[in-house]
Amino acid sequence: MDVLINVFIGLHIIGIASLLGGFLTQMKAMSTGTARFTPAMLHGALTMLVTGVVLVGLNQMDGNPVNNIKVGVKLAILFVILCLVYVKRDEEQVEKALFGTVGGLTVINIFIAVLWH
Ligand code: HEM
Numbered sequence: 001m002d003v004l005i006n007v008f009i010g011l012h013i014i015g016i017a018s019l020l021g022g023f024l025t026q027m028k029a030m031s032t033g034t035a036r037f038t039p040a041m042l043h044g045a046l047t048m049l050v051t052g053v054v055l056v057g058l059n060q061m062d063g064n065p066v067n068n069i070k071v072g073v074k075l076a077i078l079f080v081i082l083c084l085v086y087v088k089r090d091e092e093q094v095e096k097a098l099f100g101t102v103g104g105l106t107v108i109n110i111f112i113a114v115l116w117h
Helices: 002-024 027-031 039-061 068-087 096-115
Strands: none
Touching: 002 039, 002 096, 027 096, 039 068, 068 096
């Protein structure tokens, strides 16, 4: 079970890479208001959701304590990210503030994950 959990942590990290990478590669475009939400960002956010839920399930099955408040906060933040990226997925240009919000929320979620125990 430990191996399976670690595999899903790995997939969870691939999801972060896709979501955050999609954001970082467009920071220059963001400064001119020409960034857009790419499929990598949408699929990264979806990957976070699926792997996160599976990780909760696997940890519970294995009897490992899961910090429900922390996971709930991460889920709520990811929900906002997903809604924004999904709704605006076909727009060719996304305003600076909105694009920046998604990057900021992603970074906040990373630090919640690593600092809150
Ligand atoms: C953008 C959204 C997210 C980011 C950036 C993120 C980030 C991370 C990171 C860096 C880890 C590894 C470090 C650690 O173990 O704490 C992790 C683990 C984990 N994440 Fe996420 N996560 C996100 C969303 C979610 C969601 C939505 C869920 C659940 C519904 C979730 C559930 C978990 C679980 C259960 C673990 C491993 C167990 C633990 O906390 O020790 N994550 N996440």
